[in-house]
Amino acid sequence: MADTTTTVSGKGEKRKIIFLIIFIIVAIVVAVLWWLDYRKYIRTDDANLDSFRVSVSAPVAGQVTRLYAMEGDTVKQGDTLFILDDSACMVMAPVDGVVGKRWVLPGDRIEAGQTAFTLNRGTDIWVAVYLEETKFKEIYLGQKAQFTLDAYDKLTFEGRVYYIGDNTASEFALVSPNNASGNFTKVTQRIPLKISIDRVEGDDGQKARVKLVSGMSATVKIEKE
Template sequence: MENQSPIKKYLPKVILVVVLVAGAFLGYSKYKYAQTHEDTDNAQVETYFVPVLPRMAGYVKSVSVKDYDNVQKDQLLVEIDTDEAKLALDEMEADLVQAQTDVENAKANIQNLQLVIRSNEANLKASILRRDKAKKDADRDAALVADHAITRKQSDDTKSAYEVLAAQYEAGVSDLTASKSRLPILTSILHKAEASLTIKKVKIDQQKLKLSYAKVYAPASGKIGRKNVEVGQFIQASQPLMTIVKDSTFWVIANFKETQVEHLKIGDVAELKLDAYPEIKLEGKIASIAEATGAKSSLLPPDNASGNFVKVTQRVPVKIEIIDFQKHLDILRAGLSLEVSVELKK
């Protein structure tokens, strides 16, 4: 039997030692890393989503963008047909002219009545003077009759003249009272006409404002998704037409286990690795930690008081700001998954 060479004799032992040393080194490295870092792969890139909503109903006249186009703030996106709304505005403006005429007529009636009242007052003053003179004449003639200086007929004539003038005075007083009583009526008619005029002006302003809503502009800059509007389609007010994904800011929401939150602090540095671009590493820092778990913030939070309680490790949302995210706008997309590793402060 030939003797084994030293290499064949000791090679397995050397390999075993190398494997054990490498395993121990890797294990120690992972242990040390775990003591100084908290990791999670339950994380997504977030940004603001701005809905594009019309403020008036109507048929779509034109659509200026296509699916997934980049848009700038105040860029025209959709235009709504306004022919019917313009005809309605013309009708309102015609009603406004009529209402202005009603106001002018009401003012003219009041001015005419005021002239009548002044005329009645002047006539009443003249009637008072004539009545008083006739009273004096009647009293004088009555005395002369007693002295037999004039005939009874002459005295009766002056007395009758006085009575006629007194009756005319009473009629003048009635006419003046009647004229003055019409003044509040005409004034209320004027106020009603003025109120109607104001309402019609407001309606015209509302219609003009409504016409300004016919053009739908982008409320923010970004990229739209799939649009939900086509030319000729009838749309309602507040109907979602498309959504703009703002490209002005991005952040990460990482859902850490409740057992990890104890070591996390605002300002901790985080390493971010997108699943779509694993070779690219981004940097971030913790901006805030949610006050409630994700389950409590859901539409139907679990009710542990129901008696059907199963303890499940909860997740706490943590907001992480992406440092210098402008340099990575070409790869950042809302909703992308990523792995997050937070370096703990001592």
């Protein structure tokens, strides 16, 4: 009976040792892969798709009497967007694009220069990245990059860094980062980058129906070279 108990106990100890060895091997492999990836890429998830936007405003003050476009509509340059004061003033689209936001309703009174529509120029779209300044020293123009979108988890997009900002993002914030009160908390600043969208790889089904929309969240990897 004692021998049987000893044998069972010995097998249990061997299993524990085997599981421990497997766990250690897996942990080492994961650590090595993480280190290799860390050495090869600069990563950030503070990124999103962006595009040119054109604000369309009223040239004179007046009452909106007719609207000819809704949010999501595709418009051509010269298409009438809205009319003020029963045809006294017709406001047209200055460029081709998609109505991203309509800021007025029929009957609204607007002032000269007040934005009535925002048009997205969907043909020009890129990845806007806000990179931590601690990672900036390894960034240069033309650098290869990859990114994924939360909306299309089975696709990988490729591009290059084609714009590097001359100021940190906070320089143009509505609230100034400068603090003269005597209290100071150091915050890591972020430098704006733009990455082109050159090609896409991955699931054929998602590729067939992919639609890139300004504002989509992205996770970016920039290659260290």
